[in-house]
Amino acid sequence: MNKIWIIAVRELRTFFDSLTAYVLIIAFLGLSGFFTWLFGSDIFLIGQATLQPFFSVAYWTLFFFTPALTMRMLAEENKTGTIELLLTKAVTDWQVILGKFLACLMLISIALALTLPYYLSVWSLGPIDHGSVWCGYLGLILMSTAYISIGLFTSSITNNQIVAFLLSLFIGAFFLIIFNVLSSNFTGPVGEIFSYLSLSSHFDSISRGVIDSKDVIFFLSVSTFGLILAELSLSKRNIID
Amino acid sequence: MSIVVENLIKQYGPQKAVDDISFSVNTGEIVGFLGPNGAGKTTTMKIITCFMAPTSGNVLVNGQSVLADKEKIKKKIGYLPENNPLYYDMPVMEYLEFAGALQGISRDKLQDKIADMIHTCGLNEEKHKNIGELSKGYRQRVGLAQALIHDPEILILDEPTSGLDPNQITEIRKLIKQIGKEKTVILSTHILPEVEATCDRILIINNGKIVADGTPDTLRKQSQGNEVLKVQISDAGNRDEIISALQTLDALRMVDPVTGSVDTFILESIPGSNSRRAVFNLCVQKKWALTEMTPVETKLEDIFRELTTD
Numbered sequence: 001m002n003k004i005w006i007i008a009v010r011e012l013r014t015f016f017d018s019l020t021a022y023v024l025i026i027a028f029l030g031l032s033g034f035f036t037w038l039f040g041s042d043i044f045l046i047g048q049a050t051l052q053p054f055f056s057v058a059y060w061t062l063f064f065f066t067p068a069l070t071m072r073m074l075a076e077e078n079k080t081g082t083i084e085l086l087l088t089k090a091v092t093d094w095q096v097i098l099g100k101f102l103a104c105l106m107l108i109s110i111a112l113a114l115t116l117p118y119y120l121s122v123w124s125l126g127p128i129d130h131g132s133v134w135c136g137y138l139g140l141i142l143m144s145t146a147y148i149s150i151g152l153f154t155s156s157i158t159n160n161q162i163v164a165f166l167l168s169l170f171i172g173a174f175f176l177i178i179f180n181v182l183s184s185n186f187t188g189p190v191g192e193i194f195s196y197l198s199l200s201s202h203f204d205s206i207s208r209g210v211i212d213s214k215d216v217i218f219f220l221s222v223s224t225f226g227l228i229l230a231e232l233s234l235s236k237r238n239i240i241d
Numbered sequence: 242m243s244i245v246v247e248n249l250i251k252q253y254g255p256q257k258a259v260d261d262i263s264f265s266v267n268t269g270e271i272v273g274f275l276g277p278n279g280a281g282k283t284t285t286m287k288i289i290t291c292f293m294a295p296t297s298g299n300v301l302v303n304g305q306s307v308l309a310d311k312e313k314i315k316k317k318i319g320y321l322p323e324n325n326p327l328y329y330d331m332p333v334m335e336y337l338e339f340a341g342a343l344q345g346i347s348r349d350k351l352q353d354k355i356a357d358m359i360h361t362c363g364l365n366e367e368k369h370k371n372i373g374e375l376s377k378g379y380r381q382r383v384g385l386a387q388a389l390i391h392d393p394e395i396l397i398l399d400e401p402t403s404g405l406d407p408n409q410i411t412e413i414r415k416l417i418k419q420i421g422k423e424k425t426v427i428l429s430t431h432i433l434p435e436v437e438a439t440c441d442r443i444l445i446i447n448n449g450k451i452v453a454d455g456t457p458d459t460l461r462k463q464s465q466g467n468e469v470l471k472v473q474i475s476d477a478g479n480r481d482e483i484i485s486a487l488q489t490l491d492a493l494r495m496v497d498p499v500t501g502s503v504d505t506f507i508l509e510s511i512p513g514s515n516s517r518r519a520v521f522n523l524c525v526q527k528k529w530a531l532t533e534m535t536p537v538e539t540k541l542e543d544i545f546r547e548l549t550t551d
Binding site (some may be wrong): 003006007009013014017018029080081082083084086087089090091092237 | 259286290291292293294311312315316317320322323324326327328329330331335342344345387393515
């Protein structure tokens with residue numbers, strides 16, 4: 001645990017040193033603030049004390065921003081060769097993967113925490129359903145863990161950050177849109193499988209305030225699967241062939 | 242802390258980068274890995290440092306196998322990879338702190354260790370800069386500092402002096418020698434004087450196989466065979482007279498005047514014999530002044546070239 005924390009703190013520091021963190025936070029707050037308060041189906045248009053508009057914007061912004069965070073995580077280390085330096089220290093491959101995962105998750109959590117003033121403002125405007133707000137945040141964090149794991153995996157298989165970014169957007173798009181579309185085209189068990197794989201249905205029910213273990217398990221299994229793949233691709237140098 | 246390499250093979254596709262290498266390194270030895278580019282030096286080092294698994298064979302570090310006890314082994318090894326990869330966007334101090342913490346140095350000792358490394362590696366003036374802003378020589382020192390920070394018993398350095406200026410090279414070599422008194426060091430290089438200056442033992446690798454193993458002296462003796470002398474004889478009449486006189490000596494196989502000089506000769510003895518005394522006696526007898534007599538040693542370069550060209 002200690003080693004994971006050391007790696008996570010270093011990565012987080014690098015985010016802030018390289019301005020990535022600031023750019024991400026500003027862009028995230030700007031975009032989500034704009035669509036939550038000023039434009040489209042914003043809070044004033046809906047006329048309800050709810051953070052639903054924010055959650056549906058964040059649902060999209062995180063889809064684009066998370067791959068941007070994860071793309072350099074392993075791809076850059078592969079490219080510059082620092083991965084060799086890192087993995088010959090007294091750490092396991094898992095500690096490296098989890099440390100990087102934790103760093104991304106912490107940064108996204110910081111960005112989400114900075115939107116808490118939205119919550120307080122809406123609260124002051126009218127009676128808000130506290131439960132559904134916290135569930136919405138939980139949904140966003142669970143969704144981020146899935147994207148981060150996918151991003152770490154794509155970052156681990158290449159030494160080109162752009163490739164890593166695009167690949168993880170591509171895989172993310174399957175969960176975000178494509179499985180959803182497919183599920184409406186198929187009937188029976190196949191349609192149900194696609195519907196289960198679609199991220200939107202799981203996110204929708206959580207952000208409405210319904211925490212079903214089925215949804216939580218879905219996000220956690222996507223994350224775990226992504227992390228396992230990332231670990232496998234990192235350790236394939238060890239395969240005795 | 243000993244390293245035993247047993248029948249190591251590493252295959253990349255159809256090509257064998259390391260082909261059945263076995264050797265062992267004892268505590269306190271400084272071993273130089275020598276070989277042309279692509280000979281398998283770096284691959285061997287990557288396997289010893291647990292970065293890569295071998296295709297077959299094993300490496301035992303202090304009796305522990307790289308296939309099983311990776312974590313324990315990694316803790317004991319300090320490694321400077323080829324091309325010295327570093328996080329260029331990190332400040333020197335922060336990076337050393339990171340490296341030290343990962344190697345399990347406790348928090349209260351970490352600052353002392355860092356200060357110690359900064360001092361040993363001469364990084365004091367640069368310690369607050371980002372690594373990316375440093376010159377190549379200083380980056381190399383940071384690389385050494387991160388390898389040494391946890392006081393490892395084994396030090397593995399892949400081309401530690403590449404790209405440094407002569408002063409820096411001398412300093413790094415001195416540092417390695419000093420460190421090597423207590424630690425087991427394996428360093429790879431293709432700079433030959435470097436091995437002679439720093440190493441107790443040389444392993445020459447070519448095409449994934451070990452082609453020579455021994456101290457610089459034994460390697461030289463092996464490849465040399467006959468004694469070769471360079472002599473300068475003054476106050477003697479003409480050159481032909483000297484040559485014919487020298488040719489009468491039984492111990493000499495060949496007398497070869499050095500072109501461009503009147504009184505210098507290269508003398509090769511017959512195998513297994515020593516001609517120095519005879520040459521000296523001849524000069525005394527003829528009242529010639531023997532102004533120079535130097536044994537000509539085979540250079541390490543020659544051995545290297547002989548062993549690594551097909």
